[in-house]
Amino acid sequence: MWSSVAVVVPAAFLAGALMCLAAPAAAAARPTTLSVLSFGAAADGVTDDAEALVAAWRAACRVVVPRATVLLPPGHRFLVSPVTLQGPCSTRLTLQVDGALLAPPGMDSWPRSRRPLQWLNFKWLDGFTVQGAGTVDGQSITSLQDSSSPADASTGHWHSSGAKPTLVRFYSSFNVTVRNIRISNSPQCHLKFDSSGGIKVKNVTISSPGDSPNTDGIHLQNTRNVEIRSSNIGCGDDCVSIQTGCSNVHMKNLVCNPGHGISVGGLGKDNSLACVSDVVAENINVQNALYGVRIKTWQGGVGSVRNVTFANVRVANVGTPIAIDQFYCDRQGGARCANRSGAVAITGVAYRRVVGTYSFQPARLACSDARPCTGVSMVDVRLSPAAGTVAPPLCWNSYGEAAGTMEPLGVGCLQRSNGDAMPLNQPSNYTC
Numbered sequence: 001m002w003s004s005v006a007v008v009v010p011a012a013f014l015a016g017a018l019m020c021l022a023a024p025a026a027a028a029a030r031p032t033t034l035s036v037l038s039f040g041a042a043a044d045g046v047t048d049d050a051e052a053l054v055a056a057w058r059a060a061c062r063v064v065v066p067r068a069t070v071l072l073p074p075g076h077r078f079l080v081s082p083v084t085l086q087g088p089c090s091t092r093l094t095l096q097v098d099g100a101l102l103a104p105p106g107m108d109s110w111p112r113s114r115r116p117l118q119w120l121n122f123k124w125l126d127g128f129t130v131q132g133a134g135t136v137d138g139q140s141i142t143s144l145q146d147s148s149s150p151a152d153a154s155t156g157h158w159h160s161s162g163a164k165p166t167l168v169r170f171y172s173s174f175n176v177t178v179r180n181i182r183i184s185n186s187p188q189c190h191l192k193f194d195s196s197g198g199i200k201v202k203n204v205t206i207s208s209p210g211d212s213p214n215t216d217g218i219h220l221q222n223t224r225n226v227e228i229r230s231s232n233i234g235c236g237d238d239c240v241s242i243q244t245g246c247s248n249v250h251m252k253n254l255v256c257n258p259g260h261g262i263s264v265g266g267l268g269k270d271n272s273l274a275c276v277s278d279v280v281a282e283n284i285n286v287q288n289a290l291y292g293v294r295i296k297t298w299q300g301g302v303g304s305v306r307n308v309t310f311a312n313v314r315v316a317n318v319g320t321p322i323a324i325d326q327f328y329c330d331r332q333g334g335a336r337c338a339n340r341s342g343a344v345a346i347t348g349v350a351y352r353r354v355v356g357t358y359s360f361q362p363a364r365l366a367c368s369d370a371r372p373c374t375g376v377s378m379v380d381v382r383l384s385p386a387a388g389t390v391a392p393p394l395c396w397n398s399y400g401e402a403a404g405t406m407e408p409l410g411v412g413c414l415q416r417s418n419g420d421a422m423p424l425n426q427p428s429n430y431t432c
Contacts, residue, residue: 045077061089074098097132118169164188210258212236238263244274261291268301275432292321296328300340315356322363343368365398376400
């Protein structure tokens, strides 16, 4: 009959064995960094490194670690043709741009058949970060071209009137951070978020000439829970553009110079449904711009803009610092937009402590006859003309109250809500 024997394992041996067993797990837990140089990137600013970037991305996307980084090292120039970098990935990815990431020069003069809608296209990601000390450069020359030039039938090339690509676009992505990076010279919009959520943009510099057409800085559509902070944006269109389907957008400590200001819209084009709610822009500095803070909607649209606050806004040499335009029309060449009775409802808009200088008109609140603006408030608005002849403020079908200091006196021209105004604001069959 076998007798039981107690086996005594020395403590030092047991600890060593456990350490060896734990070593692979500890190694697997360390972040992984993959340089595009290791995947064949020439990094000379001339050779197309798109293949190397995609290869590094796919390898990083497959690794099983908490975090992985695709690195574009400093001191190198990476020319990349249009690419799509997509998930879902096994890890939380970071694109670390410490060098120069370059689009092919003159993207807006490519043959139409070869022109994508975006250059860097990120989609289906969760927990993704773009950061670095480098530059994302579109190398566009749109400011030097005639924005009304048609396609050249002999060459097949489309000039800047054709559909130009967005520089960096996120689609159906969540918990995305873009920080500490410079984005410049886009053919069109610089940074776009579409059908996404949980977005953070911080300490970003966006730069394009003030005369470059349609070069929005940051463009949001169908995107929720957005935070844009401590950034400098200079472009030829809206510094921040907030389109339909956006809610819970918070902007703070932004400089817009030059540009068309901070804009909600245009909304409701072609009688469409537009819904925007819960937008806050505070500590905003707008200089050398067409507008300061603006809401713009097309006639005939449906839906609503609700709960928008512009607070602590400083303007300098801005055409119209405060604007609501429910008759928006961007037709060019003298074409007019047809008059329509419907409008996207605008309610609950606050302007608090808007101060500085304007060059054309201090405030222009042009609201729909069929659907007036309601719940508009102004508190401590002090605006003075920069120089020359200027237009008086306008309040058309805009209902609310003004309080505190109003300069010029007419800037608080809001109409008080009364029973006669309410029937005009009829309910819509389409609600947000």
